[in-house]
Amino acid sequence: MAKKGKAKKTASGDYVMKSRIKDALRSKGCNSSSDVVDGLNMVVGWYLDQAAKRAKSNRRVTVRAHDFII
Numbered sequence: 001m002a003k004k005g006k007a008k009k010t011a012s013g014d015y016v017m018k019s020r021i022k023d024a025l026r027s028k029g030c031n032s033s034s035d036v037v038d039g040l041n042m043v044v045g046w047y048l049d050q051a052a053k054r055a056k057s058n059r060r061v062t063v064r065a066h067d068f069i070i
Contacts, residue, residue, distance in 0.1 A: 013041060013045055014041060015040075015041050015044040015045060015048070016037060016040050016041055016044060018037045021036065021037055021040060047068055048063075050067075050068075050069070051063045051067035051068050052067075054067040054069070055067050
């Protein structure tokens with residue numbers, strides 16, 4: 001039975017799938033640098049933190065789509 005490899009851990013967590021990000025960029029005719037996944041994980045982590053803070057400030061424990069302010 002093959003052993004499963006562990007995913008590289010980032011400081012902000014693993015929120016995105018490397019293969020999907022690379023495929024999406026390739027479909028648009030772009031290459032990706034080695035740090036693109038780490039950068040995107042940081043952005044997603046920041047958005048999650050902001051959405052959680054907004055939900056809590058509105059006395060909710062459930063994050064809703066409108067908590068992600070653009």
